[in-house]
Amino acid sequence: xxxxxxxxxxxxxxxxxxxxxxxxxxxxxxxxxxxxxxxxxxxxxxxxxxxxxxxxxxxxxxxxxxxxxxxxxxxxxxxxxxxxxxxxxxxxxxxxxxxxxxxxxxxxxxxxxxxxxxxxxxxxxxxxxxxxxxxxxxxxxxxxxxxxxxxxxxxxxxxxxxxxxxxxxxxxxxxxxxxxxxxxxxxxxxxxxxxxxxxxxxxxxxxxxxxxxxxxxxxxxxxxxxxxxxxxxxxxxxxxxxxxxxxxxxxxxxxxxxxxxxxxxxxxxxxxxxxxxxxxxxxxxxxxxxxxxxxxxxxxxxxxxxxxxxxxxxxxxxxxxxxxxxxxxxxxxxxxxxxxxxxxxxxxxxxxxxxxxxxxxxxxxxxxxxxxxxxxxxxxxxxxxxxxxxxxxxxxxxxxxxxxxxxxxxxxxxxxxxxxxxxxxxxxxxxxxxxxxxxxxxxxxxxxxxxxxxxxxxxxxxxxxxxxxxxxxxxxxxxxxxxxxxxxxxxxxxxxxxxxxxxxxxxxxxxxxxxxxxxxxxxxxxxxxxxxxxxxxxxxxxxxxxxxxxxxxxxxxxxxxxxxxxxxxxxxxxxxxxxxxxxxxxxxxxxxx
Amino acid sequence: xxxxxxxxxxxxxxxxxxxxxxxxxxxxxxxxxxxxxxxxxxxxxxxxxxxxxxxxxxxxxxxxxxxxxxxxxxxxxxxxxxxxxxxxxxxxxxxxxxxxxxxxxxxxxxxxxxxxxxxxxxxxxxxxxxxxxxxxxxxxxxxxxxxxxxxxxxxxxxxxxxxxxxxxxxxxxxxxxxxxxxxxxxxxxxxxxxxxxxxxxxxxxxxxxxxxxxxxxxxxxxxxxxxxxxxxxxxxxxxxxxxxxxxxxxxxxxxxxxxxxxxxxxxxxxxxxxxxxxxxxxxxxxxxxxxxxxxxxxxxxxxxxxxxxxxxxxxxxxxxxxxxxxxxxxxxxxxxxxxxxxxxxx
Numbered sequence: 001x002x003x004x005x006x007x008x009x010x011x012x013x014x015x016x017x018x019x020x021x022x023x024x025x026x027x028x029x030x031x032x033x034x035x036x037x038x039x040x041x042x043x044x045x046x047x048x049x050x051x052x053x054x055x056x057x058x059x060x061x062x063x064x065x066x067x068x069x070x071x072x073x074x075x076x077x078x079x080x081x082x083x084x085x086x087x088x089x090x091x092x093x094x095x096x097x098x099x100x101x102x103x104x105x106x107x108x109x110x111x112x113x114x115x116x117x118x119x120x121x122x123x124x125x126x127x128x129x130x131x132x133x134x135x136x137x138x139x140x141x142x143x144x145x146x147x148x149x150x151x152x153x154x155x156x157x158x159x160x161x162x163x164x165x166x167x168x169x170x171x172x173x174x175x176x177x178x179x180x181x182x183x184x185x186x187x188x189x190x191x192x193x194x195x196x197x198x199x200x201x202x203x204x205x206x207x208x209x210x211x212x213x214x215x216x217x218x219x220x221x222x223x224x225x226x227x228x229x230x231x232x233x234x235x236x237x238x239x240x241x242x243x244x245x246x247x248x249x250x251x252x253x254x255x256x257x258x259x260x261x262x263x264x265x266x267x268x269x270x271x272x273x274x275x276x277x278x279x280x281x282x283x284x285x286x287x288x289x290x291x292x293x294x295x296x297x298x299x300x301x302x303x304x305x306x307x308x309x310x311x312x313x314x315x316x317x318x319x320x321x322x323x324x325x326x327x328x329x330x331x332x333x334x335x336x337x338x339x340x341x342x343x344x345x346x347x348x349x350x351x352x353x354x355x356x357x358x359x360x361x362x363x364x365x366x367x368x369x370x371x372x373x374x375x376x377x378x379x380x381x382x383x384x385x386x387x388x389x390x391x392x393x394x395x396x397x398x399x400x401x402x403x404x405x406x407x408x409x410x411x412x413x414x415x416x417x418x419x420x421x422x423x424x425x426x427x428x429x430x431x432x433x434x435x436x437x438x439x440x441x442x443x444x445x446x447x448x449x450x451x452x453x454x455x456x457x458x459x460x461x462x463x464x465x466x467x468x469x470x471x472x473x474x475x476x477x478x479x480x481x482x483x484x485x486x487x488x489x490x491x492x493x494x495x496x497x498x499x500x501x502x503x504x505x506x507x508x509x510x511x512x513x514x515x516x517x518x519x520x521x522x523x524x525x526x527x528x529x530x531x532x533x534x535x536x537x538x539x540x541x542x543x544x545x546x547x548x549x550x551x552x553x554x555x556x557x558x559x560x561x562x563x564x565x566x567x568x569x570x571x572x573x574x575x576x577x578x579x580x581x582x583x584x585x586x587x588x589x590x591x592x593x
Numbered sequence: 594x595x596x597x598x599x600x601x602x603x604x605x606x607x608x609x610x611x612x613x614x615x616x617x618x619x620x621x622x623x624x625x626x627x628x629x630x631x632x633x634x635x636x637x638x639x640x641x642x643x644x645x646x647x648x649x650x651x652x653x654x655x656x657x658x659x660x661x662x663x664x665x666x667x668x669x670x671x672x673x674x675x676x677x678x679x680x681x682x683x684x685x686x687x688x689x690x691x692x693x694x695x696x697x698x699x700x701x702x703x704x705x706x707x708x709x710x711x712x713x714x715x716x717x718x719x720x721x722x723x724x725x726x727x728x729x730x731x732x733x734x735x736x737x738x739x740x741x742x743x744x745x746x747x748x749x750x751x752x753x754x755x756x757x758x759x760x761x762x763x764x765x766x767x768x769x770x771x772x773x774x775x776x777x778x779x780x781x782x783x784x785x786x787x788x789x790x791x792x793x794x795x796x797x798x799x800x801x802x803x804x805x806x807x808x809x810x811x812x813x814x815x816x817x818x819x820x821x822x823x824x825x826x827x828x829x830x831x832x833x834x835x836x837x838x839x840x841x842x843x844x845x846x847x848x849x850x851x852x853x854x855x856x857x858x859x860x861x862x863x864x865x866x867x868x869x870x871x872x873x874x875x876x877x878x879x880x881x882x883x884x885x886x887x888x889x890x891x892x893x894x895x896x897x898x899x900x901x902x903x904x905x906x907x908x909x910x911x912x913x914x915x916x917x918x919x920x921x922x923x924x925x926x927x928x929x930x931x932x933x934x935x936x937x938x939x
Contacts, residue, residue, distance in 0.1 A: 029939060196938040210931070212924040214916045215688060234934060238926035241687055241909070241916060246713040250680040253673065253710075257651075257684025260671060261692075262917030264924070265684065283674050378931045382921060389918055415917055416669035416685070417692055419646045424662065426672040427654070436672070439620050439659065 001492055004057035005188060006065055007136065010082060010593075011074030014046040016126050019154075020072065020133050021052045025197050026150045027142065028056040029370055032191030036061040036488075037368040040563065040593035043222070043306045049077055051593045058189050061370070062334065062488025066568045069184065070139070072132045073099060081592050083108075089185060093135050093177075095128040097121075111135065111181045118172040127169050134173030141187025144174050196371050200338045200364030201226025201268075203371070204294055207342030208266050209238050210378045213292075215258040215265035217243040217251050219273060222306045223362040224296035227268040248276035252293065256280060260289045260425055262389065262415035264346055268294035271313045272303070278320040281355045285325030285454065287425045288403065288413065290349035290356065290385075292342070297361040299562045308562030309362035311484060311535040314512070314544060317357055326352065326409075326457040328465075329512040331359040331484030335369035336376070337510070343380035348464060351385035352410060352457045359512065361535070363564045364485045388414035388421055395420055401432040405449055409456030458514065465511045467519035472505030478574055479527035481553065483509040483541050486533055486565060493570035502574065509541070517549035524551065531555040531577060533570060555583040563589045606642035606838060614639045616664040626778030626804025627657055627726045631664040633781065634695070634724075637788035638665060641836060649685060649692040653678040653707060656733055656806075657699030657726035665695075676707025679714035682721050683905075689915040690906040693792070694721040701731045704740035704759045711761070715768035715797060719905040722791045722798045725761055726778075728806035729817035736809030741801075747814030760886065761801045763879045766897045771796035773878070774895040777822050778804040786832040786861075787895060793837070795856035796904045803891060816891075827885060829870055829894035833862040855900050863895055872898050 007024060011017050021037060028035045035056040042048040053064040071092040073079040076099050083092060088107030096112035104110065113135060119127035130151075137147045148167050155163035198206075205227045208216065216235075218228040228244065235242040241258075245251045248269055255265040269277065274295040284291050297313045299305035317329055328348050332338045338360060349356035388400075395401075402423040404411040411432075414421035424434035429447055437443050437450075470479070472494060482490045487508045494504040507523060509515070524530055530553040532542045537560040545551050557573040559565055565587070573585030602610045614635045619628050638648070645667035652658035654675035661670050669692075673681040678696050686694045703711045703725050714723065729742035736748060744757045765773045772794045776784040784802065791798040803822055805811050811818045816825075830851075835841045837858035845852060845862050851872055853861040863872055871877050878896040885892035912919070926934075 194939060196935055198938055202938070206931070206934070209926050212921070214919070214924055215684065217684070234926075234930075236910070237930045237933075239912070239923070240926075241911065243683075243687070245680065246709060249677060250683075250710055250713060253677040253680035254684035254687075256673075257671075257681035257686075258688035258916075259684070260681075261685045261688035261915075263688045265688070279674060280677065283677075287671075373935060376935075378928060379925070382925075415689075416649050416671075417646060417689060422646055422667055422669045424670040424672065426670075427674050428672060434670075435617075436659075436662070439662075 001061065001495060002057055002059045003186060004055050004061055004065055005140070005184070006053060006055040006068050007070045007072065008051060008053050008068040008082060008085065009072045009074065010049065010051040010078030012046070012077070013041065013044050013048045013050050015074045016129050017050045017052050017074065019126070020129055021054055023133055023147070023150050024054050025368065027137070027146050029195050029197050030146060031142070031188060032193040033058060033188065034061045034195060034370040035197065036063060038064045038363065038564065039366060040591070041307050049081070049593060051078065051082070051591065056188065058191060063492060064564070064566065066566050070136055072136065074129060076100065085591065091139065091181070091184070093132045109182055111177065113173065113176065118176060119169045124165065124169055130166055130169045131173030134170035135177035135181065138174045138177040139181055139183045141183055144171060147174070193372070196373050196376070197368050198335055198371050199226055199366060199368050200335045200360055201296070201366065202230050203335050203338035204268065204342065204358070204360065205230035206376070207339035209234070209240060210339070210380055211343040211346040212264050212382050213240060213266045214263040215241045215255065216267065217245045217254050218267050218269065219245055219248050219251050221270045221273045223298055223365040224268040224270050224294065226365060227294065248273035249280070252277040252280040252291070255291045256284055256289050259291045260287065260416070262387070264350070266292045266294070268296060270296050270298050271300050271316060274313065274316065274320070281327070282321035282323060282325060283427050284355040285321070285327060286427050288353040288411070288454070289425070290353050292345055292349060292356045292358065294358040294360060296365040297359065299560070305562045307362070309535065309564050310560060310562065311361055312537070312540065312560070313359065314540040317359060318544065324455065326454055326461065327355045327357060327513060328461055329357045329359060330510055331512055332364060333484065333487035333508060333510055335364055335367060336371045338364055339376050343377070347381065347383040348461060351383055352461050353385065353413060354457060354461070359484060361485050386410060386412040388412055388418060391418055391420050399433070402434045403430060403432045403450065403453070405432055405453045408460050409453045410460070462514040462516065465514050467516035468507055468509050470505050470507050470523050473503050474505070474526070476503040476505040476528070478502065478504045478529045478531060478578065479507060479524065480504055480570070481507045481530060481532045482534065483512065486535065489565045489567055490533055490570060492567040493574070496567055496571045497574060502578065504574065515548050517545070520545070521549050521551050529554045529578070531557055531574065533557045533565070535559050535564065555585070557585045557587065559587055559589070561589045563591070563593070605639050607644060609639070611635065611639045613667060614645060614665055616666045617662050619663040620659065621656055622808050624807040625656070626728065627660045628663070629778040630724065630726055630784070630802055630804055631660050633784045633788055635664045636785055637792060641789055641792045642838070643693060643792060647691070647693050648695055650695050650697065651678050651682045651685065652697045653699070653702035655699040655702050655731070657697055658702060660726065661697055676702050676710060678702070679707065679710035683714065683717065683719055686719055686721060686906065687916070689917040690911065691915050694719070696721055696723045698723065698725050700725060700727045700729060700739040700741040704761060708759070712764070712768060715765045715770045715799065717905045718769055718771055718796045718902060720795050720797070723800070725801045726804040727801050727817070728804050728810055729815070730806050730810040732806050732809055743816040746816045749809060749812055760882060761799065762896055763882045765799040766875050766878050770799040771899040771902050772798040772895070773897045775801045775803070775893045777826055777893055778802055779819060779822060780826070780893065783828065783832060783893065786834045789834045789836065790832070790855060790859070790861040790895070793855035793857045793859040794900065796902060822891060825889060825891050827890040827892050829867050829881060829892055829896065830863040830865055830872070832895055833864070835860045835862070853898055853900060861895070861898070872896065
C-alpha cells in the first residue's frame with residue numbers, strides 16, 4: 001500500500017461525528033481516492049465516546065491502519081484520550097473555546113480554532129465541526145469548491161439559506177487554516193478513478209438484490225440492522241418483499257416458508273438472533289429448502305458488546321441445529337466480497353437445496369470501503385438448480401417424488417401449486433415422496449437411504465468450491481493463516497514485515513464449509529512457521545482446522561477486546577514469535593474507545 | 594328387461610368427487626376428535642368446490658399437526674416445526690398469494706411453544722384458515738396439560754391443573770383476526786358451516802375446535818371430554834351458509850339473524866341464540882366469552898367477523914402475479930434502479 005492519510009474524529013454520541021465522516025468520505029472518493037472507515041462506538045443514543053477513523057490513499061486501503069495524521073476532537077474527552085496517538089507531522093484541530101490540549105509528541109501541530117470569533121455559535125450548533133472540516137480540507141491541500149459542493153448537496157436546494165450559512169462557516173475555517181496553520185507535507189493526490197463507498201451491510205443487501213432475492217425479513221439487531229435498513233429503503237423500487245418480524249424464530253421460518261413457495265429468501269442477524277434461528281436450519285436442511293442466513297458477528301457471549309467486533313460465532317455456526325446435515329458456510333474477505341459472495345452462495349444453495357450461512361462481522365458490516373463499481377456485477381449468473389415451476393407434461397411414470405434418491409443427492413424441487421407435482425414437505429424424516437417415516441413404523445433402511453442422499457450433496461458442494469490459495473512468496477519465513485474479514489489487515493502486516501526483512505505469505509480462508517482440509521494441509525506442508533490470526537479468545541478457527549485435518553499451527557495471534565486488528569498488532573506479534581518462546585500473542589489495543 | 598347401471602357418483606361444481614378430497618389413512622387413535630375435523634375439512638372443501646391443487650396445508654408438530662396427511666392428498670402440504678407454522682405460513686403466502694392457506698395446529702403448538710408466533714399472526718390478518726384442534730393435553734408425549742386446559746381440570750393420573758387457560762378466541766379477537774369462532778369436533782353441522790364460511794373469507798380465520806383426546810383427556814374431571822362438551826356446549830348463534838354459487842334468496846328474519854356477506858359473495862347467516870349477540874362487536878364478543886367461561890359453559894359459534902378489513906396480502910402493494918412465479922428478468926431490480934442506488938454511494 002502506498003502513502004495513506006488518516007483522520008480520527010471523536011466525540012460523544014449525538015455530537016455529530018458521522019456527518020464530518022460522510023463529508024470526508026465523499027470528498028476523498030470524488031478525488032478518485034480509496035478509503036476505509038471504521039467507527040468505534042457504544043450502545044448509547046447520546047453520550048459515550050465515538051471515534052471514527054477514516055483512512056485514504058491512492059491505492060486500495062484495506063484497513064484502518066496504524067497511524068493518525070489528523071485528529072479532530074469534538075470534546076475534551078477525545079482530546080485527552082487520543083492526542084497521544086499523533087506522531088511527528090501529525091496535527092490536531094480543536095475548538096480553542098472549549099477544549100484544552102494536553103501533552104503531545106514532538107512535531108505535532110496543535111491547531112487551535114477560535115470558533116466563537118469565526119462563527120455565530122448561538123445560531124449554528126455544529127459550527128465547530130464545520131469549521132474544523134474547512135480547516136482540514138485546507139491543510140490537506142484540497143480546493144474549497146469540493147467541500148462546498150458536498151455541503152450544498154447535503155442540505156439540498158430546499159434549504160439553500162442554511163446551506164449558504166454552512167458554506168460560509170466552512171469557508172471561515174478554511175481561510176483561517178490557510179493563514180495560520182502549516183499544511184500537511186504531502187497534499188492529497190487525485191485520480192480519474194471513481195469509487196463507490198459502501199458499508200458491508202449495504203454490500204450484503206445489494207449483493208442479495210443482484211442475486212434475485214425477492215423476500216427479506218429480519219428482527220433488528222446490531223450490527224446487522226443496516227441490511228434491513230437498505231432493504232426497507234429500497235423495497236419498493238427494487239421489488240423486494242421486506243418484513244420486520246417479531247423475533248428471529250419468526251424471521252427464519254418466514255424465510256423458509258417463502259423459499260419453499262419458490263423465491264430466494266434471505267435474512268440477517270447477529271449471534272444472539274442466530275442462536276434462535278438454529279432450530280430452523282435443521283428444517284431447511286431436512287425439508288431441502290434453500291435459504292441464506294447472514295450472521296454479522298459481534299462480541300459475545302450473550303448481549304456481549306453489541307457495538308464491537310469479533311470472530312466468535314464460528315463454532316456456534318458449525319454446531320447450529322442438531323443432527324447431521326449438509327450446508328454451506330462462508331466468510332466474506334472484505335466489503336466488496338460481501339456483495340460478490342452472495343451471488344455465489346445463492347447459486348450453491350439453490351443447486352444443492354441446503355441452508356447457506358454467511359459469517360460476516362461488525363468490522364465489515366459497519367465499516368465502509370471504497371469499491372470499484374466494476375467489481376460489482378449487478379447481473380450475476382443465476383442458477384436456481386433443478387426447479388419445477390410448471391406442469392410441462394407431468395412427472396411421468398410413478399408420479400412425482402420430491403425427495404427422489406439420486407446420485408448427486410439433489411432431487412428436482414417442485415414449488416407448491418404445480419398440478420401433478422403436489423407433495424408433502426416435512427420436518428420429520430420422510431421417504432422419497434415426502435411421507436413421514438416416523439409415523440407408525442420407522443424404517444431403518446429408508447432412514448439410512450435418505451440420510452445418505454442428503455449427505456451426498458456435500459461431495460457436489462465441495463467440487464463446486466475452490467480451495468484457498470497461498471498468497472505471497474512460497475518460501476516465506478512465516479505463513480499467516482486467517483479467515484474472513486482479516487484478509488486486508490494481514491496483507492498490510494505482511495508488507496510491513498517485508499520492510500523489516502521478514503517475508504510472510506498468507507492463507508486466507510473464505511469457504512468455511514466446505515473447508516478443503518487436505519488442500520490446505522498440502523499448501524501448508526512446506527511452511528516454515530505457521531501462525532493463525534483471529535479475532536476471538538479460543539482460536540475457533542485453529543480448533544476447527546485441527547478437528548478437520550489434525551493440523552496444529554506453530555503460533556496464534558488472537559484479539560478479543562472488541563476492536564479489530566491493526567497492522568502493527570500482527571507485525572509485533574510475528575516479530576515476538578519469531579524471536580522464540582512465545583506461541584500465543586494477544587495484542588493490546590492502544591486506542592481507548 | 595330393465596338394466597341397472599352403476600349410480601353416477603356425486604360431483605361438485607368442479608366435477609370432482611368427495612374422493613378427490615380425501616387423504617391417507619389416519620394413524621390417530623380411534624375416536625380422536627381430530628379425525629372428525631379432517632372429515633369436515635374434506636366435506637367443506639368438496640362442497641365449496643375448491644381446486645385441491647390450490648390449497649397449501651401447513652402445520653406444526655403434534656397429533657393435530659399430523660392430521661393434514663389425512664385429508665386433501667392432492668394438495669401441497671408442509672409439516673413444519675413445533676410452534677413455527679404461523680411464520681412459515683406467512684412467508685409461503687406472501688411468496689404465493691394465489692394459494693389457499695389452511696393451517697392446522699394444536700393447543701400445545703399454538704398456546705405454548707408457538708404463542709409468540711400465533712399472536713403476531715393474528716395481528717397480520719393474513720388470508721389463512723387457522724384451526725386449533727384443541728384437546729387441552731399433549732398427546733404424543735403422553736398426556737401433559739397444555740395451556741388451554743381449564744384451571745381445576747384433572748389429568749387421568751389425578752394431577753389438577755393449577756393455572757388458568759389461555760382463551761385463544763378472545764386473544765385472536767383482541768389482536769385483529771377478522772373471523773373468530775369456536776366449535777366442537779362432535780358438532781358436525783356447526784363445524785362444517787363454519788369451515789365453509791372460512792373458505793369464503795379473505796383474512797385470518799381463527800377456529801378453535803374442541804377435539805377430545807380419547808386416550809388422555811376424555812375422563813371424569815376433564816373439561817375437554819366428549820361428555821363435558823355435550824353437557825356444557827352453549828352455542829352463541831346458529832350458523833347457516835349460502836355459497837356464492839347457490840341461490841341466496843332463502844328468507845331469514847333480520848330481527849333475529851345477522852346476514853354477513855362474505856368476500857366471495859357467499860352469505861353467512863347467524864341466528865341469535867344469545868340476547869345481546871352481535872358478531873360485529875369485538876367487545877361484546879370478548880364479554881360473552883368471559884361470561885360463559887365464568888358460568889362453566891363452553892361457548893361455541895362465530896364470535897366475531899369483519900369481512901371488510903383488508904387482508905395482509907392486499908395491503909402490501911405487491912405485484913399481481915405471485916412472487917414465486919415471476920420470470921427471471923422480473924426477479925432482479927433493473928439496471929436503472931441499481932444505477933440510481935449506486936449514485937447515492939458516490
